[in-house]
Structure formats: C-alpha cells, structure tokens
Amino acid sequence: MVRYCGYLLGNDWLLQRAVELGLGAPQTHAEYLETILVTARNVRHNSGVYPYTRFRHVKTSRGKAFWCIVFASDDPHEGLPTSTPPEERYKASKELLQRTGPPRWYQGS
Numbered sequence: 461m462v463r464y465c466g467y468l469l470g471n472d473w474l475l476q477r478a479v480e481l482g483l484g485a486p487q488t489h490a491e492y493l494e495t496i497l498v499t500a501r502n503v504r505h506n507s508g509v510y511p512y513t514r515f516r517h518v519k520t521s522r523g524k525a526f527w528c529i530v531f532a533s534d535d536p537h538e539g540l541p542t543s544t545p546p547e548e549r550y551k552a553s554k555e556l557l558q559r560t561g562p563p564r565w566y567q568g569s
Contacts, residue, residue, distance in 0.1 A: 461568055465564065466516075466563045468527070468528055469527045470527075474495075500529070507552040514540065529553060
C-alpha cells in the first residue's frame with residue numbers, strides 16, 4: 461500500500477471553504493466530488509504548492525479517511541520526493557491551513 465506525506469483536509473473543511481469561495485452546496489455525488497477537487501486545487505494554488513503536490517485520499521492509523529495535499533510518496537510512480545520535504549516546500553500550505561508542524565505520513569486508501 462502506498463504511503464503519502466502531506467496535510468489532511470476533512471470533507472467538512474473543504475465544503476466550508478467551497479462556500480467561502482462561492483461554489484455553493486453540491487446537490488449530487490458528482491457535484492460533491494467536483495466541489496472537493498475545485499476547492500483543493502484553489503488551496504494548492506493559493507499556497508503556491510500546486511506544481512509539486514498531488515491530492516489523494518488517505519487513512520489515518522486509526523482508519524479514518526481524509527483528503528490529503530501530498531508532498532511526498534513512497535511510490536516512485538507518483539513523481540514525488542520519497543522523503544519529507546524541506547520546510548520551504550510546505551511552509552505556505554502550513555500557514556494557510558494553520559498547522560503547527562511538518563506534513564505527516566499516511567496510508568493511501
């Protein structure tokens with residue numbers, strides 16, 4: 461199973477951010493997924509990390525599912541670094557997301 465290093469984003473947070481962006485509430489599952497993707501793309505663009513990150517679904521060690529802005533992966537096919545990135549690569553995301561530490565490793569789902 462692939463492991464990813466990144467910052468978690470919950471569904472509720474992403475949907476609230478979508479409302480703040482004026483996207484409105486999704487009515488169908490397809491609209492829900494589109495809203496999640498558009499919102500995540502906005503967050504990645506606004507923090508300047510879009511070109512060198514991915515957006516993946518992960519699980520915590522307790523099995524809870526989240527979306528994740530991914531900076532590194534242990535899968536070489538992802539085209540990402542295989543170790544936790546230096547702070548200058550994630551600092552803007554850390555500040556935008558109001559996190560206190562570096563990205564963490566999670567299991568892909």
